[in-house]
Amino acid sequence: MSTDDASTADGTGANGGKTTDERSVDEPLVRVDDLHKYFWENDSVFDRLLGGEPVAVRAVDGVSFDVHRGETLGLVGESGCGKSTTGETLLRLQEATDGRVEFEGRDVYDLGGDELNEFRREAQVVFQDPFSSLDPRMTVGEIVRQPLDVHDVDTDAERRKRVRDLLERVGLSADQLDRYPHEFSGGQRQRIGIARALALEPEFLVLDEPTSALDVSVQAQVLNLLEDLQTEFDLTYLLISHDLSVIRHICDRVAVMYLGEIVEIGPVETIFEEPKHPYTEALLESVPRATTAERDRDRETISGDVPSPRDPPSGCRFRTRCPMVIPPDDLAIDQDEYRAIVNLRERIERRDVSLESLGEDDFDAGETRAFVTELKGRLLESDLSGRHEAVVDEALAHLASADWDAAAERLASTYESVCERRNPELGDGHHPVACHLYDDPESTSGTDERGDQAGPN
Numbered sequence: 001m002s003t004d005d006a007s008t009a010d011g012t013g014a015n016g017g018k019t020t021d022e023r024s025v026d027e028p029l030v031r032v033d034d035l036h037k038y039f040w041e042n043d044s045v046f047d048r049l050l051g052g053e054p055v056a057v058r059a060v061d062g063v064s065f066d067v068h069r070g071e072t073l074g075l076v077g078e079s080g081c082g083k084s085t086t087g088e089t090l091l092r093l094q095e096a097t098d099g100r101v102e103f104e105g106r107d108v109y110d111l112g113g114d115e116l117n118e119f120r121r122e123a124q125v126v127f128q129d130p131f132s133s134l135d136p137r138m139t140v141g142e143i144v145r146q147p148l149d150v151h152d153v154d155t156d157a158e159r160r161k162r163v164r165d166l167l168e169r170v171g172l173s174a175d176q177l178d179r180y181p182h183e184f185s186g187g188q189r190q191r192i193g194i195a196r197a198l199a200l201e202p203e204f205l206v207l208d209e210p211t212s213a214l215d216v217s218v219q220a221q222v223l224n225l226l227e228d229l230q231t232e233f234d235l236t237y238l239l240i241s242h243d244l245s246v247i248r249h250i251c252d253r254v255a256v257m258y259l260g261e262i263v264e265i266g267p268v269e270t271i272f273e274e275p276k277h278p279y280t281e282a283l284l285e286s287v288p289r290a291t292t293a294e295r296d297r298d299r300e301t302i303s304g305d306v307p308s309p310r311d312p313p314s315g316c317r318f319r320t321r322c323p324m325v326i327p328p329d330d331l332a333i334d335q336d337e338y339r340a341i342v343n344l345r346e347r348i349e350r351r352d353v354s355l356e357s358l359g360e361d362d363f364d365a366g367e368t369r370a371f372v373t374e375l376k377g378r379l380l381e382s383d384l385s386g387r388h389e390a391v392v393d394e395a396l397a398h399l400a401s402a403d404w405d406a407a408a409e410r411l412a413s414t415y416e417s418v419c420e421r422r423n424p425e426l427g428d429g430h431h432p433v434a435c436h437l438y439d440d441p442e443s444t445s446g447t448d449e450r451g452d453q454a455g456p457n
Ligand SMILES: Nc1ncnc2c1ncn2[C@@H]1O[C@H](COP(=O)(O)OP(=O)(O)OP(=O)(O)O)[C@@H](O)[C@H]1O
Pocket: 039, 041, 057, 058, 059, 077, 078, 079, 080, 081, 082, 083, 084, 085, 086, 242, 309
Protein backbone atom coordinates (compact mmCIF):
# COMPACT_ATOMS: atom_id res chain seq x y z
CA MET A 1 0.00 0.00 0.00
CA SER A 2 1.18 3.50 -0.61
CA THR A 3 2.47 5.54 2.24
CA ASP A 4 1.40 9.11 2.79
CA ASP A 5 4.91 10.30 2.31
CA ALA A 6 6.03 9.18 -1.12
CA SER A 7 8.99 11.55 -1.16
CA THR A 8 12.58 10.43 -1.61
CA ALA A 9 15.65 11.52 0.19
CA ASP A 10 17.02 13.83 -2.47
CA GLY A 11 14.63 16.66 -1.57
CA THR A 12 14.20 19.63 -3.88
CA GLY A 13 15.81 20.86 -7.03
CA ALA A 14 15.39 18.14 -9.64
CA ASN A 15 12.66 18.09 -12.25
CA GLY A 16 12.14 21.78 -12.95
CA GLY A 17 12.65 22.86 -9.36
CA LYS A 18 9.71 20.87 -8.00
CA THR A 19 9.97 19.09 -4.69
CA THR A 20 9.51 15.33 -4.78
CA ASP A 21 6.19 15.80 -2.99
CA GLU A 22 4.97 18.15 -5.73
CA ARG A 23 6.21 15.70 -8.37
CA SER A 24 4.40 12.83 -6.66
CA VAL A 25 1.12 14.66 -6.95
CA ASP A 26 1.20 15.61 -10.59
CA GLU A 27 3.61 13.26 -12.31
CA PRO A 28 3.22 9.49 -12.30
CA LEU A 29 6.37 7.39 -12.01
CA VAL A 30 5.27 5.25 -14.94
CA ARG A 31 2.98 6.39 -17.72
CA VAL A 32 1.79 3.83 -20.27
CA ASP A 33 0.15 5.30 -23.34
CA ASP A 34 -1.64 3.22 -25.97
CA LEU A 35 0.77 0.31 -25.62
CA HIS A 36 0.51 -2.46 -28.19
CA LYS A 37 2.35 -5.75 -28.28
CA TYR A 38 1.56 -8.10 -31.13
CA PHE A 39 3.23 -11.44 -31.70
CA TRP A 40 3.38 -12.42 -35.34
CA GLU A 41 2.72 -16.07 -35.89
CA ASN A 42 3.09 -17.91 -39.14
CA ASP A 43 4.88 -20.90 -37.88
CA SER A 44 2.92 -23.95 -38.80
CA VAL A 45 3.97 -25.94 -41.85
CA PHE A 46 0.45 -25.40 -43.17
CA ASP A 47 0.77 -21.64 -42.93
CA ARG A 48 4.09 -21.72 -44.74
CA LEU A 49 2.82 -24.04 -47.48
CA LEU A 50 -0.21 -21.84 -48.03
CA GLY A 51 2.00 -18.76 -47.95
CA GLY A 52 -0.67 -17.02 -45.88
CA GLU A 53 -0.13 -13.68 -44.22
CA PRO A 54 1.23 -13.93 -40.69
CA VAL A 55 -1.54 -13.52 -38.13
CA ALA A 56 -1.02 -11.15 -35.22
CA VAL A 57 -1.62 -12.37 -31.70
CA ARG A 58 -2.86 -9.12 -30.18
CA ALA A 59 -1.57 -9.80 -26.70
CA VAL A 60 -1.68 -6.12 -25.67
CA ASP A 61 -3.91 -3.95 -27.80
CA GLY A 62 -3.93 -0.30 -26.81
CA VAL A 63 -3.41 -0.17 -23.08
CA SER A 64 -3.01 3.09 -21.15
CA PHE A 65 -2.52 3.65 -17.43
CA ASP A 66 -0.38 5.51 -14.92
CA VAL A 67 1.43 4.15 -11.89
CA HIS A 68 1.89 6.78 -9.19
CA ARG A 69 4.86 6.98 -6.88
CA GLY A 70 4.51 4.79 -3.83
CA GLU A 71 1.34 3.02 -4.93
CA THR A 72 0.60 -0.57 -5.85
CA LEU A 73 -1.39 -0.85 -9.03
CA GLY A 74 -2.91 -4.28 -9.61
CA LEU A 75 -3.36 -5.75 -13.08
CA VAL A 76 -5.99 -8.47 -12.95
CA GLY A 77 -7.73 -10.69 -15.48
CA GLU A 78 -8.05 -14.27 -16.63
CA SER A 79 -5.13 -16.25 -17.95
CA GLY A 80 -4.02 -15.17 -21.42
CA CYS A 81 -5.49 -11.66 -21.33
CA GLY A 82 -2.08 -10.00 -21.68
CA LYS A 83 -1.00 -9.10 -18.14
CA SER A 84 2.52 -10.53 -18.27
CA THR A 85 3.11 -9.19 -21.75
CA THR A 86 2.09 -5.72 -20.55
CA GLY A 87 4.54 -5.94 -17.63
CA GLU A 88 7.40 -7.23 -19.74
CA THR A 89 6.82 -4.77 -22.57
CA LEU A 90 6.73 -1.75 -20.30
CA LEU A 91 10.03 -2.91 -18.76
CA ARG A 92 11.48 -3.23 -22.27
CA LEU A 93 12.02 -6.95 -21.79
CA GLN A 94 9.86 -7.32 -24.92
CA GLU A 95 9.88 -4.92 -27.83
CA ALA A 96 6.67 -2.90 -28.08
CA THR A 97 4.73 -2.96 -31.35
CA ASP A 98 3.42 0.54 -30.78
CA GLY A 99 2.74 3.05 -28.00
CA ARG A 100 4.81 4.85 -25.45
CA VAL A 101 6.02 4.19 -21.92
CA GLU A 102 7.46 6.97 -19.77
CA PHE A 103 9.48 6.36 -16.64
CA GLU A 104 10.12 9.50 -14.58
CA GLY A 105 9.04 11.51 -17.61
CA ARG A 106 11.49 9.89 -20.05
CA ASP A 107 10.43 7.73 -23.00
CA VAL A 108 11.66 4.25 -22.09
CA TYR A 109 11.87 3.12 -25.72
CA ASP A 110 14.17 6.03 -26.60
CA LEU A 111 16.73 5.29 -23.90
CA GLY A 112 20.22 4.11 -24.77
CA GLY A 113 23.63 3.86 -23.14
CA ASP A 114 23.86 5.13 -19.57
CA GLU A 115 20.21 6.17 -19.46
CA LEU A 116 19.10 2.67 -20.40
CA ASN A 117 21.40 1.17 -17.77
CA GLU A 118 19.93 3.47 -15.19
CA PHE A 119 16.39 2.45 -16.19
CA ARG A 120 17.42 -1.21 -15.89
CA ARG A 121 18.55 -0.49 -12.34
CA GLU A 122 15.46 1.51 -11.40
CA ALA A 123 12.85 -0.90 -12.76
CA GLN A 124 13.03 -4.56 -11.77
CA VAL A 125 10.84 -7.64 -11.99
CA VAL A 126 9.97 -10.52 -9.68
CA PHE A 127 8.68 -13.53 -11.60
CA GLN A 128 6.03 -16.01 -10.62
CA ASP A 129 8.02 -19.18 -10.47
CA PRO A 130 10.82 -19.17 -7.91
CA PHE A 131 11.77 -22.66 -9.09
CA SER A 132 12.69 -21.74 -12.63
CA SER A 133 13.77 -18.11 -12.23
CA LEU A 134 16.85 -18.90 -10.10
CA ASP A 135 19.91 -20.47 -11.74
CA PRO A 136 20.35 -23.85 -9.95
CA ARG A 137 24.16 -23.78 -10.48
CA MET A 138 24.67 -20.52 -8.62
CA THR A 139 24.77 -20.08 -4.86
CA VAL A 140 22.25 -17.77 -3.28
CA GLY A 141 25.01 -15.26 -2.62
CA GLU A 142 26.00 -15.26 -6.30
CA ILE A 143 22.38 -14.92 -7.42
CA VAL A 144 21.68 -11.85 -5.28
CA ARG A 145 25.07 -10.37 -6.08
CA GLN A 146 24.83 -10.84 -9.85
CA PRO A 147 23.01 -7.56 -10.62
CA LEU A 148 25.63 -5.67 -8.57
CA ASP A 149 28.41 -7.31 -10.60
CA VAL A 150 26.68 -6.67 -13.92
CA HIS A 151 26.20 -2.99 -13.11
CA ASP A 152 29.60 -2.76 -11.42
CA VAL A 153 28.20 -1.25 -8.24
CA ASP A 154 30.44 -0.53 -5.24
CA THR A 155 33.59 -2.35 -4.12
CA ASP A 156 33.87 -6.07 -3.64
CA ALA A 157 33.57 -5.79 0.15
CA GLU A 158 30.57 -3.46 -0.12
CA ARG A 159 28.84 -5.87 -2.48
CA ARG A 160 29.37 -8.75 -0.04
CA LYS A 161 27.95 -6.69 2.79
CA ARG A 162 24.99 -5.62 0.71
CA VAL A 163 24.13 -9.21 -0.21
CA ARG A 164 24.23 -10.25 3.46
CA ASP A 165 22.02 -7.29 4.44
CA LEU A 166 19.53 -8.03 1.69
CA LEU A 167 19.20 -11.69 2.63
CA GLU A 168 18.55 -10.76 6.22
CA ARG A 169 16.12 -8.07 5.17
CA VAL A 170 13.96 -10.54 3.24
CA GLY A 171 13.89 -12.92 6.20
CA LEU A 172 16.73 -15.31 5.34
CA SER A 173 19.99 -15.80 7.17
CA ALA A 174 23.28 -14.41 5.88
CA ASP A 175 24.77 -17.81 6.82
CA GLN A 176 22.83 -19.31 3.93
CA LEU A 177 24.88 -17.43 1.31
CA ASP A 178 26.71 -20.49 0.05
CA ARG A 179 23.70 -22.72 -0.34
CA TYR A 180 22.01 -23.55 -3.63
CA PRO A 181 18.37 -22.79 -4.59
CA HIS A 182 17.26 -26.44 -4.32
CA GLU A 183 18.09 -26.34 -0.60
CA PHE A 184 15.31 -23.78 0.00
CA SER A 185 11.49 -24.01 0.15
CA GLY A 186 9.28 -22.24 -2.41
CA GLY A 187 8.62 -19.28 -0.11
CA GLN A 188 12.34 -18.92 0.67
CA ARG A 189 13.22 -19.02 -3.01
CA GLN A 190 10.75 -16.26 -3.71
CA ARG A 191 12.45 -14.25 -0.94
CA ILE A 192 15.76 -14.81 -2.78
CA GLY A 193 14.14 -13.54 -5.99
CA ILE A 194 12.92 -10.46 -4.14
CA ALA A 195 16.38 -9.84 -2.63
CA ARG A 196 17.88 -10.04 -6.12
CA ALA A 197 15.31 -7.58 -7.47
CA LEU A 198 16.14 -5.15 -4.65
CA ALA A 199 19.92 -5.39 -5.03
CA LEU A 200 20.19 -2.32 -7.25
CA GLU A 201 17.90 -0.20 -5.06
CA PRO A 202 15.15 0.14 -7.67
CA GLU A 203 12.19 2.50 -7.47
CA PHE A 204 9.76 0.33 -9.37
CA LEU A 205 9.01 -3.39 -9.30
CA VAL A 206 6.80 -5.41 -11.59
CA LEU A 207 5.59 -8.32 -9.46
CA ASP A 208 4.35 -10.96 -11.89
CA GLU A 209 2.17 -13.40 -9.95
CA PRO A 210 4.70 -13.34 -7.10
CA THR A 211 2.78 -15.73 -4.86
CA SER A 212 0.77 -17.95 -7.17
CA ALA A 213 3.31 -20.80 -7.14
CA LEU A 214 3.39 -20.81 -3.33
CA ASP A 215 1.37 -22.65 -0.71
CA VAL A 216 -1.52 -20.57 0.58
CA SER A 217 0.03 -20.44 4.06
CA VAL A 218 3.21 -18.89 2.64
CA GLN A 219 1.47 -16.47 0.27
CA ALA A 220 0.41 -14.04 3.01
CA GLN A 221 3.93 -13.96 4.46
CA VAL A 222 5.43 -13.03 1.11
CA LEU A 223 2.74 -10.39 0.49
CA ASN A 224 3.38 -8.91 3.94
CA LEU A 225 7.10 -8.83 3.22
CA LEU A 226 6.43 -6.99 -0.06
CA GLU A 227 4.30 -4.45 1.80
CA ASP A 228 6.99 -3.88 4.43
CA LEU A 229 9.68 -3.47 1.80
CA GLN A 230 7.54 -1.00 -0.11
CA THR A 231 7.26 1.24 2.95
CA GLU A 232 10.91 0.89 3.88
CA PHE A 233 12.36 1.53 0.43
CA ASP A 234 9.68 3.85 -1.08
CA LEU A 235 8.90 1.32 -3.76
CA THR A 236 6.22 1.53 -6.43
CA TYR A 237 4.64 -1.74 -7.57
CA LEU A 238 2.76 -3.05 -10.57
CA LEU A 239 1.30 -6.29 -9.24
CA ILE A 240 0.12 -8.77 -11.85
CA SER A 241 -2.27 -11.40 -10.56
CA HIS A 242 -5.30 -13.41 -11.57
CA ASP A 243 -6.06 -13.83 -7.86
CA LEU A 244 -8.48 -11.22 -6.57
CA SER A 245 -7.72 -11.92 -2.92
CA VAL A 246 -4.05 -11.10 -3.56
CA ILE A 247 -5.09 -7.91 -5.34
CA ARG A 248 -7.38 -6.87 -2.50
CA HIS A 249 -4.70 -7.59 0.10
CA ILE A 250 -2.02 -5.37 -1.33
CA CYS A 251 -3.21 -2.98 -4.06
CA ASP A 252 -4.24 0.66 -3.94
CA ARG A 253 -5.78 0.70 -7.40
CA VAL A 254 -6.75 -2.03 -9.83
CA ALA A 255 -6.78 -2.20 -13.62
CA VAL A 256 -8.97 -4.99 -15.00
CA MET A 257 -7.72 -6.47 -18.26
CA TYR A 258 -9.64 -8.48 -20.81
CA LEU A 259 -8.26 -9.78 -24.10
CA GLY A 260 -5.48 -7.23 -24.49
CA GLU A 261 -7.43 -4.20 -23.23
CA ILE A 262 -8.11 -2.49 -19.92
CA VAL A 263 -11.85 -2.44 -19.30
CA GLU A 264 -12.00 -0.73 -15.90
CA ILE A 265 -9.61 0.96 -13.52
CA GLY A 266 -10.14 2.43 -10.09
CA PRO A 267 -9.35 2.38 -6.37
CA VAL A 268 -9.31 -1.13 -4.97
CA GLU A 269 -12.28 -0.71 -2.62
CA THR A 270 -14.37 0.89 -5.36
CA ILE A 271 -13.61 -1.92 -7.77
CA PHE A 272 -14.55 -4.53 -5.18
CA GLU A 273 -17.60 -2.75 -3.78
CA GLU A 274 -18.96 -0.95 -6.85
CA PRO A 275 -17.66 -2.70 -9.94
CA LYS A 276 -19.08 -1.28 -13.15
CA HIS A 277 -17.92 -3.50 -15.98
CA PRO A 278 -19.87 -6.76 -16.40
CA TYR A 279 -16.49 -8.52 -16.74
CA THR A 280 -15.28 -7.16 -13.40
CA GLU A 281 -18.57 -8.20 -11.82
CA ALA A 282 -18.23 -11.66 -13.29
CA LEU A 283 -14.63 -11.99 -12.06
CA LEU A 284 -15.74 -11.00 -8.56
CA GLU A 285 -18.70 -13.39 -8.71
CA SER A 286 -16.43 -16.28 -9.60
CA VAL A 287 -14.27 -15.91 -6.48
CA PRO A 288 -14.85 -18.64 -3.89
CA ARG A 289 -16.75 -17.20 -0.94
CA ALA A 290 -15.34 -16.93 2.52
CA THR A 291 -18.42 -17.41 4.72
CA THR A 292 -20.91 -20.26 4.74
CA ALA A 293 -23.81 -17.87 4.13
CA GLU A 294 -22.03 -16.50 1.07
CA ARG A 295 -21.14 -19.98 -0.12
CA ASP A 296 -24.83 -20.91 -0.09
CA ARG A 297 -25.50 -18.30 -2.74
CA ASP A 298 -25.14 -19.55 -6.25
CA ARG A 299 -21.67 -18.94 -7.49
CA GLU A 300 -21.72 -17.73 -11.03
CA THR A 301 -18.81 -18.39 -13.28
CA ILE A 302 -18.03 -16.56 -16.47
CA SER A 303 -19.49 -18.57 -19.29
CA GLY A 304 -17.33 -19.67 -22.20
CA ASP A 305 -13.63 -19.29 -22.85
CA VAL A 306 -11.65 -16.16 -23.57
CA PRO A 307 -11.77 -15.76 -27.39
CA SER A 308 -8.49 -15.99 -29.30
CA PRO A 309 -6.37 -12.83 -29.32
CA ARG A 310 -5.58 -13.72 -32.96
CA ASP A 311 -9.16 -12.91 -33.89
CA PRO A 312 -10.83 -10.91 -31.13
CA PRO A 313 -14.55 -10.09 -31.41
CA SER A 314 -15.49 -6.80 -33.06
CA GLY A 315 -16.63 -3.96 -30.82
CA CYS A 316 -16.51 -4.75 -27.13
CA ARG A 317 -14.36 -7.84 -26.73
CA PHE A 318 -16.35 -9.12 -23.78
CA ARG A 319 -19.66 -9.07 -25.64
CA THR A 320 -19.48 -12.75 -26.62
CA ARG A 321 -19.63 -13.71 -22.93
CA CYS A 322 -21.32 -10.67 -21.45
CA PRO A 323 -24.49 -11.26 -19.42
CA MET A 324 -25.59 -7.66 -20.08
CA VAL A 325 -25.06 -7.25 -23.81
CA ILE A 326 -27.22 -4.35 -25.03
CA PRO A 327 -30.13 -5.05 -27.40
CA PRO A 328 -31.06 -2.51 -30.11
CA ASP A 329 -33.06 0.45 -28.73
CA ASP A 330 -36.28 -0.49 -30.45
CA LEU A 331 -36.26 -4.12 -29.34
CA ALA A 332 -38.29 -5.25 -26.34
CA ILE A 333 -36.51 -8.40 -25.19
CA ASP A 334 -35.30 -9.79 -21.91
CA GLN A 335 -31.60 -10.54 -21.44
CA ASP A 336 -31.89 -14.35 -21.34
CA GLU A 337 -33.80 -14.44 -24.59
CA TYR A 338 -31.44 -11.94 -26.19
CA ARG A 339 -28.38 -13.91 -25.06
CA ALA A 340 -29.88 -17.12 -26.50
CA ILE A 341 -30.41 -15.43 -29.88
CA VAL A 342 -26.95 -13.77 -29.78
CA ASN A 343 -25.36 -17.18 -29.16
CA LEU A 344 -27.38 -18.72 -31.98
CA ARG A 345 -26.29 -15.90 -34.30
CA GLU A 346 -22.65 -16.47 -33.45
CA ARG A 347 -22.92 -20.16 -34.20
CA ILE A 348 -24.54 -19.43 -37.54
CA GLU A 349 -21.89 -16.83 -38.37
CA ARG A 350 -19.18 -19.37 -37.54
CA ARG A 351 -21.13 -22.04 -39.45
CA ASP A 352 -20.91 -24.07 -36.31
CA VAL A 353 -24.22 -25.91 -36.69
CA SER A 354 -24.45 -29.46 -38.01
CA LEU A 355 -27.10 -29.76 -40.72
CA GLU A 356 -26.08 -33.16 -41.99
CA SER A 357 -28.59 -35.33 -40.22
CA LEU A 358 -31.37 -32.93 -41.18
CA GLY A 359 -30.87 -33.43 -44.91
CA GLU A 360 -30.11 -30.56 -47.28
CA ASP A 361 -31.66 -28.74 -50.24
CA ASP A 362 -34.93 -29.08 -52.04
CA PHE A 363 -37.28 -29.02 -49.10
CA ASP A 364 -40.89 -28.24 -49.81
CA ALA A 365 -42.70 -25.80 -47.53
CA GLY A 366 -43.91 -28.44 -45.08
CA GLU A 367 -40.49 -30.03 -44.86
CA THR A 368 -38.88 -26.65 -44.27
CA ARG A 369 -41.21 -26.06 -41.32
CA ALA A 370 -40.26 -29.45 -39.90
CA PHE A 371 -36.56 -28.69 -40.51
CA VAL A 372 -36.86 -25.38 -38.65
CA THR A 373 -38.72 -26.94 -35.73
CA GLU A 374 -36.15 -29.72 -35.41
CA LEU A 375 -33.19 -27.34 -35.64
CA LYS A 376 -34.69 -24.90 -33.15
CA GLY A 377 -35.22 -27.72 -30.67
CA ARG A 378 -31.56 -28.66 -30.98
CA LEU A 379 -30.15 -25.14 -30.80
CA LEU A 380 -32.32 -23.36 -28.24
CA GLU A 381 -32.89 -24.51 -24.70
CA SER A 382 -36.21 -22.75 -24.20
CA ASP A 383 -39.04 -21.39 -26.31
CA LEU A 384 -38.87 -17.86 -27.67
CA SER A 385 -41.67 -15.34 -27.42
CA GLY A 386 -43.85 -14.71 -30.49
CA ARG A 387 -42.08 -12.00 -32.48
CA HIS A 388 -38.61 -13.36 -31.80
CA GLU A 389 -39.64 -16.87 -32.66
CA ALA A 390 -40.88 -15.65 -36.04
CA VAL A 391 -37.57 -13.91 -36.83
CA VAL A 392 -35.52 -16.94 -35.76
CA ASP A 393 -37.77 -19.21 -37.83
CA GLU A 394 -37.16 -17.04 -40.89
CA ALA A 395 -33.42 -17.17 -40.31
CA LEU A 396 -33.32 -20.93 -39.77
CA ALA A 397 -35.43 -21.50 -42.88
CA HIS A 398 -32.50 -20.13 -44.91
CA LEU A 399 -30.40 -22.98 -43.55
CA ALA A 400 -32.75 -25.45 -45.20
CA SER A 401 -31.01 -24.38 -48.43
CA ALA A 402 -27.67 -24.02 -46.61
CA ASP A 403 -27.77 -20.25 -47.18
CA TRP A 404 -25.67 -19.34 -44.13
CA ASP A 405 -25.16 -15.71 -45.12
CA ALA A 406 -28.89 -15.06 -45.50
CA ALA A 407 -29.57 -16.70 -42.12
CA ALA A 408 -26.87 -14.58 -40.43
CA GLU A 409 -28.09 -11.40 -42.12
CA ARG A 410 -31.70 -12.01 -41.07
CA LEU A 411 -30.65 -12.22 -37.44
CA ALA A 412 -28.17 -9.33 -37.70
CA SER A 413 -30.81 -7.02 -39.17
CA THR A 414 -32.97 -7.39 -36.04
CA TYR A 415 -30.54 -8.16 -33.26
CA GLU A 416 -27.29 -6.28 -33.97
CA SER A 417 -25.99 -4.71 -30.76
CA VAL A 418 -24.04 -1.52 -30.21
CA CYS A 419 -21.63 -3.78 -28.31
CA GLU A 420 -20.51 -5.41 -31.55
CA ARG A 421 -20.39 -2.23 -33.62
CA ARG A 422 -18.26 0.00 -31.43
CA ASN A 423 -15.38 -0.68 -29.09
CA PRO A 424 -16.20 1.33 -25.93
CA GLU A 425 -13.45 3.68 -24.81
CA LEU A 426 -12.02 3.60 -21.31
CA GLY A 427 -11.98 7.35 -20.75
CA ASP A 428 -10.33 9.27 -17.92
CA GLY A 429 -10.97 10.09 -14.31
CA HIS A 430 -11.15 8.37 -10.96
CA HIS A 431 -12.98 5.21 -12.02
CA PRO A 432 -13.27 4.92 -15.81
CA VAL A 433 -14.95 1.94 -17.47
CA ALA A 434 -15.02 0.81 -21.08
CA CYS A 435 -18.62 -0.35 -21.43
CA HIS A 436 -21.53 0.95 -23.49
CA LEU A 437 -23.81 0.62 -20.46
CA TYR A 438 -22.05 3.76 -19.21
CA ASP A 439 -22.06 5.69 -22.48
CA ASP A 440 -23.18 9.27 -22.24
CA PRO A 441 -25.95 9.42 -24.88
CA GLU A 442 -25.07 13.05 -25.66
CA SER A 443 -21.41 12.44 -26.31
CA THR A 444 -21.64 9.13 -28.15
CA SER A 445 -24.48 9.86 -30.56
CA GLY A 446 -22.09 11.16 -33.19
CA THR A 447 -19.17 8.84 -32.52
CA ASP A 448 -17.61 6.93 -35.38
CA GLU A 449 -18.62 3.35 -35.60
CA ARG A 450 -15.48 1.37 -35.00
CA GLY A 451 -15.91 -2.34 -35.44
CA ASP A 452 -12.88 -4.53 -35.69
CA GLN A 453 -10.10 -1.99 -35.44
CA ALA A 454 -7.16 -2.26 -37.74
CA GLY A 455 -4.60 -1.50 -35.02
CA PRO A 456 -0.97 -0.77 -35.76
CA ASN A 457 0.95 -2.60 -38.45
N1 LIG B 1 6.04 -15.18 -27.37
C1 LIG B 1 4.76 -15.30 -27.70
N2 LIG B 1 4.40 -15.66 -28.95
C2 LIG B 1 3.09 -15.75 -29.29
N3 LIG B 1 2.06 -15.50 -28.46
C3 LIG B 1 2.37 -15.15 -27.21
C4 LIG B 1 3.73 -15.02 -26.74
N4 LIG B 1 3.71 -14.65 -25.44
C5 LIG B 1 2.40 -14.55 -25.09
N5 LIG B 1 1.61 -14.85 -26.14
C6 LIG B 1 0.14 -14.83 -26.18
O1 LIG B 1 -0.28 -13.55 -25.78
C7 LIG B 1 -1.46 -13.63 -25.01
C8 LIG B 1 -1.25 -12.93 -23.67
O2 LIG B 1 -0.32 -13.69 -22.89
P1 LIG B 1 0.14 -13.25 -21.43
O3 LIG B 1 1.07 -14.30 -20.91
O4 LIG B 1 0.61 -11.86 -21.48
O5 LIG B 1 -1.23 -13.32 -20.64
P2 LIG B 1 -1.46 -13.32 -19.06
O6 LIG B 1 -2.68 -12.54 -18.82
O7 LIG B 1 -0.22 -12.89 -18.37
O8 LIG B 1 -1.75 -14.85 -18.79
P3 LIG B 1 -1.03 -15.86 -17.78
O9 LIG B 1 -1.50 -15.47 -16.42
O10 LIG B 1 -1.55 -17.20 -18.22
O11 LIG B 1 0.45 -15.69 -18.01
C9 LIG B 1 -1.78 -15.12 -24.87
O12 LIG B 1 -2.74 -15.46 -25.85
C10 LIG B 1 -0.47 -15.78 -25.16
O13 LIG B 1 -0.67 -17.07 -25.72
